[in-house]
Amino acid sequence: MHRRHSLPLLLVAASLSFASAGLRAQDLATTCQASSSYDLTLQPSQLLFDRPQPAPFHVELHDGNLRTDGTPVALKAEDQDRLALFERELRALAPRAKAVARHGADMLAQAVRAEAGNLGLGADTMTELNRRLDARVAELKQRIDASNSTRDWQGDLAEQYANQVAGDLLPVLAGDLGQQAIQAAMSGDMQAAASLRDRASDLATQLRPRLERRMQALRPEIQALCPSIRQLAELQQGVRGGGGQALNLVQIAQ
Template sequence: MSARPLVFLVAACLAGGAAAQDLDHACRVASTYDLTVRPDALLFEREGVAPHAVRMHDGSLATDGRAVGLRPDEQDRVALFEARVRALVPKAKAIATDGVDVAARAVRDEALSAAPDAVASGDFDRVLNARVADIKRRIAASQSTRDWQEDAMRAYAQEIVSDIAPVLTQDVGGQAMQMALNGDLQGAAALRDRVASVTTGGQARVVAKLRSSLEPRVRALCPSLRELEDLQSGLRDASGQPLRLLEPSE
């Protein structure tokens, strides 16, 4: 089972699941659970290995629907664990939201170098800003790591590409056609290649800007993740086995 980041949205701010793995390596803490932060509880869920569901709320703990008997000091640990996770959520969301802005600026820079006329028309910014606003709304509303795993991030990225590509190709297509009619076939091909690079080769440059801008803030969450790992120490599930919501990663 692949490791998922405990604090959701961290993957988003570093452009997807591969970057989330980088965070796992940097912090040396990972989780095999999906986390849902509900108003009434924290819910950790996974397939394959039991316990499949772990519920925490106000010092209580249940695994796979069975309440776990806790000493007073263990109740305090569970309550503090929940409080620490909830405190991390707005921090992670703030980084993710800023990450969307960084990515949008980087994408715009790529488009500006490839098709300045398309950007100057205002259509590109209108389409890009609408998609950015939509993703920010999803971040604000999200309660689960499932929204920000690698497949989901790829889908969100594809939505952006699907939105902006027609704007670029429509503008550049006309220019390339005119160049071709004037006999400049090489120039027409080069123009189309520059636009194609925004949705292909430009991805690496966008991710690089995200990393340089946001990775220090993401790494700053590592001490909080390690604190959570310490807080779970000694806790057991309803079957008496050690509870491993977080595990050391290589």
């Protein structure tokens, strides 16, 4: 069965993937070993969990009340209390995860600037890079702030956005290196020209691992979310939906 991230982890992972202009950072879900087969949407009045298969396909939570596939589920008082706490804890976790995601976007922007600073780029190039990078980070943060559903970050959307960012930023860096190569060739330094051309052509693959190493600094912030996510998994244990099936809204790998 295909598993998707729960909302908090997915927001963090999406921030890293998008803001890095295609950077394939490590699978952050492994940090907390948490996943879900459901899409999650946070609405003001309830939590909605949806998946194409298997049943239950739709799960609704509101103040300890449970509906599966449109049918109310009679629960013991203890289970109602557990689900009410589950909802409160998940709602409290979402803004914490968004804060990590926003910080991840800032860290990646700083990492890109630091790496660009090591390329000997011209002042005009750095100005243009900073302008584009600031615009992309602001756009990403707006998406993070507005998002209340894992559906906002699914499938090809992440890849398409990452490719757009890469297409916006990398040519600025490569273009400057290419210009440096031309100037070196005109001055007769063919070795330097060849080296600069190689750096320009290999920029994307060389930059990626360096950014990944810099982004390891975000791991402690992600790890700080893990106890709350594990608590969510514990709160749902023993609660049965329609037909007596375990909810399994959040899974923790053993």
